[in-house]
Amino acid sequence: MIGLVLAAGAGRRLRPYTDTLPKALVPIDAGTTPLDLTLANFAEVGLTDAAIVVGYAAAAIEARVGDLQDRYGVRLQLVHNDKAEIWNNAYSLWCARDLFAEGVLLANGDTVHPVSVERTLLDARGGDRRLILALDTEKQLADEEMKVVWDDAVGVRRITKLMDPATATGEYIGVTLIEPAAAGDLTAALRKTWQNDPDLYYEDGYQVLADAGFRIDVAPIGAVDWVEIDNHADLARAREIVCPS
Template identity: 30%
Template structure:
């Protein structure tokens, strides 16, 4: 099994933590970086190979990770010289990948079973499988519905429920064959293209632990919770 880890972003929303460190290398707890945890999990789930798509401060990631032997994996690299979106870096290395593979953001903390997700993707013959999570958003205002200048409905501080993408995907090589390597391609564009073609993505419904380390508040929460969730994230480590 092969995973492509997207680790080339500048982590602008996480500044100042990412001023001198790429986001995947910011520390979680006293011993690990985010990327440490991700690679350990992939190894535990049977992934033997990974490609790191690097860009911003990529030499630091390459120096830190090396050939992947520390995690019992074989790791290579794809350099992103200019921003290519979520899926664009995958197009550049498509010929080196197996027919089905995992793609994931390098800043995700979760106890998702990556192996089970990829197996479901392969067995379902879907062009793309998206790991999804139920997220609640509290609206701190009274919400009005209006029509023809009149208020027709009112809800005080509602809680909205959404299914969101976790930043982890099962992908098939055939799905990306029509796209030109070297051109930007976002996850949103790919999903919209698949919907328009009548070939919708599949869902991997997940209800465990998930935190996207995108903002300082998320990062602070991850560190505050890490002692409690370490056993869940790093079984046996």
């Protein structure tokens, strides 16, 4: 199994940091970025290889590969998304499709979370589980969250921002365990998604899978501090989590 980070996005709401950096390299603390934290998590759960999907400001990540490998002891490869500035992340994840057969721990490059999330997903493996989503079932939800409806009989029924928060089981936090057995189905679903509309999210690809009867499981992460960094308020929250006063 390898780690996979989606780090191709522009993150325009985080300017001026993202004038020259991808969101995954926005500084949280001196020497600490979301990418650093994610790679540290991968290393702590025993992963020795990881891939990073790059696009916008890719050169900034390319310049740090050697340092990141030395710091975290994880061999890195870069996957280039040639449409990162014009298409959404369904295509970005599809660009890494050749890696799915190895088994993947996927993390969005703008998500700050503790290593307990990766451990929870790894502990949830087994049986016929092929795709497992990290789910926050504690947070009070609003309109912007990527919400999930799940039940034990069929797994994930819906995954979208566009639902009544009161109907949701929880929020998908942007971390997924992809087993090798999911590779073919997930690749096809992502391709169908971006071909249908290149502005769609990879979570829309998960919905394609669910609609086709593919079971998607979830792993509740418990009451942990995490944040998706979309704007400066989120960045301030990330700094509170990483550097509590």
